[in-house]
Amino acid sequence: MPVTVFDPPPLEQGTLRVIPVGGLGEIGRNMTVYEMDGKILIVDAGVLFPEEHQPGVDLILPDLSPIRDRLDQVVGIVLTHGHEDHIGAVPYILRIKNDIPLIGSTLTLALVEAKLKEHRIKPFTLTVEEDQREQLGPFDLEFIAVNHSIPDALAVAIRTSAGLVLHTGDFKMDQLPLDDRITDLRAFARLGEEGVDLFLPDSTNADVPGFTPAERDIGAVLENVIARAPRRVIVASFSSHVHRVQQVLDAAAANGRKVALMGRSMVRNMGIAADLGYLDVPEGVLIDYKKSTNLPDDQLVYMSTGSQGEPMAVLARMANLEHQIEVGEGDTVILASSLIPGNENAVYRVINGLMKLGANVVHKGNAKVHVSGHAAAGELLYCYNILQPRYVLPVHGEERHLRASAALAIDTGVPKENTIIGEDGTVVDLKDGVARVVGQLDLGYVYVDGSSVGEITDADLKDRRILAEEGFISIFIAVDPQTGRAIVGPEIQSRGFAEDESVFDTVKPQIIKALADAAANGTRDQHQFQQVVRRTVGRWVNTQHRRRPMIVPVVIEA
Numbered sequence: 001m002p003v004t005v006f007d008p009p010p011l012e013q014g015t016l017r018v019i020p021v022g023g024l025g026e027i028g029r030n031m032t033v034y035e036m037d038g039k040i041l042i043v044d045a046g047v048l049f050p051e052e053h054q055p056g057v058d059l060i061l062p063d064l065s066p067i068r069d070r071l072d073q074v075v076g077i078v079l080t081h082g083h084e085d086h087i088g089a090v091p092y093i094l095r096i097k098n099d100i101p102l103i104g105s106t107l108t109l110a111l112v113e114a115k116l117k118e119h120r121i122k123p124f125t126l127t128v129e130e131d132q133r134e135q136l137g138p139f140d141l142e143f144i145a146v147n148h149s150i151p152d153a154l155a156v157a158i159r160t161s162a163g164l165v166l167h168t169g170d171f172k173m174d175q176l177p178l179d180d181r182i183t184d185l186r187a188f189a190r191l192g193e194e195g196v197d198l199f200l201p202d203s204t205n206a207d208v209p210g211f212t213p214a215e216r217d218i219g220a221v222l223e224n225v226i227a228r229a230p231r232r233v234i235v236a237s238f239s240s241h242v243h244r245v246q247q248v249l250d251a252a253a254a255n256g257r258k259v260a261l262m263g264r265s266m267v268r269n270m271g272i273a274a275d276l277g278y279l280d281v282p283e284g285v286l287i288d289y290k291k292s293t294n295l296p297d298d299q300l301v302y303m304s305t306g307s308q309g310e311p312m313a314v315l316a317r318m319a320n321l322e323h324q325i326e327v328g329e330g331d332t333v334i335l336a337s338s339l340i341p342g343n344e345n346a347v348y349r350v351i352n353g354l355m356k357l358g359a360n361v362v363h364k365g366n367a368k369v370h371v372s373g374h375a376a377a378g379e380l381l382y383c384y385n386i387l388q389p390r391y392v393l394p395v396h397g398e399e400r401h402l403r404a405s406a407a408l409a410i411d412t413g414v415p416k417e418n419t420i421i422g423e424d425g426t427v428v429d430l431k432d433g434v435a436r437v438v439g440q441l442d443l444g445y446v447y448v449d450g451s452s453v454g455e456i457t458d459a460d461l462k463d464r465r466i467l468a469e470e471g472f473i474s475i476f477i478a479v480d481p482q483t484g485r486a487i488v489g490p491e492i493q494s495r496g497f498a499e500d501e502s503v504f505d506t507v508k509p510q511i512i513k514a515l516a517d518a519a520a521n522g523t524r525d526q527h528q529f530q531q532v533v534r535r536t537v538g539r540w541v542n543t544q545h546r547r548r549p550m551i552v553p554v555v556i557e558a
Contacts, residue, residue: 008427008439013037016162016430018198021443022046022062023396024424027204028085030396031062032167036160039137040067042077043156043167047088048445061089063424063443064096071097075136076126079104080146080169081153082111082240082269091119092448101126103134103141105152110272111240130154130184145184146171149215149373151242151278163197163433166387170202170396172212172372173379178243179278185386192387197433199389199409203397204374206405211378213371215243221368222334223251229360231297231330233257236315237337239265239305242273244336244370246280252301253282260292262325263305263314270303297330316346319353329358336370377408384412391435393420393428471496471549473541475533477511478558481526484519486512487558490533494549507540529555 011017016036022029028048034041048060067074071093077100079087090112094100101124102109109125116123128134130145140159147153148170158165166188173183205212226233233252237244245266252259261267273279292300302325304314315333317323327333333354335347351361364370374396375383384392392414394405399421406419420428420437427439477489490511492504514536515529523529533553541547 003423003425003440005425005440005442008429008441011035011429012431014161014431016160016165018165018200018393018428018430018435019066019441020200020393020395020422020424020426021064021066022048022424023085024402024422024426025399026424027396027398029060029062029089029424030086031089032200032395033067034139034158034165035067035073036138036162038073039139040070040074041136041139041141041158042067042074042093044080044086044169045077045089045093046083046085047448048085050447059088059448061092061446061448063446064093065443066425066441068096071100074100075139076101076103078141078156079108079112080156080167081105081148081150082108083150083170083238084240086169087112087115090123091116091121094121094123095119098122099124101136103128103136105129105143105154107150107152107242107273107276107278108154110276111269114268114272128154131187142187144187145181147174147177147181147183148172149243150240151179151181151273157191160430163430163435164191164195165198165200165430166191166196166389167200167395168202168383170204170373172205172375173382174212174214176214176216178215178246185382188383188386195433196387196389198391198393198428198430198435199384199387200393200395201380201383201405202374203380203394203401203405205372205376206380206394206397206401206408208372208376209378210376212374212376213368215247215371217368218244218336218371219247219250222247222336223254225332225334225362225367225369226251226255226257226301229298229332231328231332232300232302232325233332233334234302234304234315234318234325234327234359235334235336236304236313239263240269241337242270242278245270245273245303248301248303248336249279249282249285253285257285257299257301258287258292258295259285259301259303260287260289261303262289266303266305315354316350319350319357321357327354327357327359331357331359333359333361334369335361335363338364338370338372377404380405380408381412384409384414388412389414390433391418391420391430393422393435395422471547473537473549473551475511475537475551475553476556477515477533477554478556479515479519479529481524481529481557482519484515484517484523484529486515488556492537496549506544507537510540511536526555526557 019033022031030044030046032043103126128143134141142157144155146155155168318327392409394402425441425443429438472495476491478487518532530553534551
């Protein structure tokens with residue numbers, strides 16, 4: 001059912017407006033805007049990674065159009081944790097206005113500061129920790145410890161005169177986490193007693209029954225896989241997954257192996273985590289990648305990026321024989337991450353490529369080498385029961401995840417009419433503890449393509465797909481505009497359509513006749529002649545070849 005776009009009314013004094021501008025209907029681009037009394041608070045600013053139908057795109061950003069002209073009203077950007085889908089868009093916002101304060105935990109800010117350094121931006125930051133409260137304009141913020149697949153994650157409670165909002169960020173309820181930092185359910189219970197008017201929960205695993213397994217379960221499996229590996233072991237994970245890298249370091253140490261980090265972001269992020277004490281590196285285990293070639297294969301573990309099949313990441317380049325490390329018979333590759341929806345084909349292509357080279361590929365489908373960082377249905381039920389929120393706006397998930405989260409809320413007693421299944425751009429106003437949908441903005445994707453941001457449109461991507469899948473035909477012809485008679489040409493060239501240009505011999509007379517007929521009917525305009533050529537060639541290609549290539553006619557008046 002198509003989304004009905006309608007403008008929200010002017011924001012009244014004392015009303016809190018909530019607009020998720022990213023993260024609803026997708027896994028990524030998480031960003032929510034809170035606005036009240038002329039001030040704006042942003043929670044998270046992440047990126048979405050492109051899928052196969054978006055060729056040439058590097059990243060996808062949230063659409064800032066609701067606030068782009070009002071960034072001077074932004075009192076801060078709260079970052080719940082350091083994953084790319086929550087911090088990746090920060091440099092692109094600070095490019096527009098570089099003095100917006102960033103608020104987050106020690107590790108989160110360290111990761112984003114390193115990223116900003118590459119963009120030559122020095123941010124204003126405020127480091128916070130669990131149980132801390134800060135007042136930013138009309139927003140009274142309380143930070144709460146939550147457990148996730150990266151250390152130092154925080155939920156944020158936002159108190160205003162309009163009501164109390166709890167925004168979880170990504171979280172789960174692992175009771176035996178590697179860093180012994182559990183989700184603070186006591187704080188959740190205290191907020192529940194106070195009265196949560198609007199709850200924005202992480203919904204990624206809302207359709208998964210039961211509870212997310214403990215991170216500790218992975219360590220023994222990794223240790224066993226590495227122990228049985230006859231040659232090199234290559235582990236691929238997200239570059240910010242500190243817990244998984246810790247487990248790989250420990251498993252390698254237990255098996256007398258050295259670990260070399262590969263991939264610029266992996267090296268950078270783990271260096272930061274180690275410096276800040278979030279990564280405990282066993283003595284002598286970590287070595288420089290350049291020195292790894294001097295060691296026997298059965299003493300090596302490589303920790304790399306590329307678990308999502310990204311074409312430029314280390315693992316994909318290995319599969320395509322475009323990397324210095326040539327994967328071969330006896331090597332073991334471990335994909336220690338979940339599949340992000342939309343990346344399945346790319347990941348399976350990398351797996352197949354590695355197996356064709358002789359590697360043994362271990363992944364979540366055939367061994368317990370990864371657990372999710374998100375709360376499953378059982379954990380969300382606990383949260384709903386503890387908090388007993390008046391209204392629920394599920395975030396961070398595709399449509400199925402959002403609806404599953406809303407269904408759990410209803411099961412725990414939240415009235416159905418108080419659950420809001422939103423889209424990016426849904427406008428929710430909260431006043432006197434009552435939330436209602438008051439608008440739906442028309443928000444799109446903002447594509448990063450090389451150095452360009454927002455210049456590539458969906459129409460451009462459609463053209464790229466046509467070029468990739470159907471090919472390209474150009475037609476050059478010089479005509480007499482009075483008679484439509486062809487003076488030079490038509491000369492036809494193609495790419496990705498037909499190797500033998502003689503295939504076009506049958507359509508050339510049709511082009512000449514169509515131009516003459518158009519001139520006889522009064523056509524004199526160059527653009528109209530080009531349209532005649534495009535239609536003639538398009539009809540012929542579709543009828544004779546069942547293809548729809550990009551057709552570019554060039555008609556010159558002579």
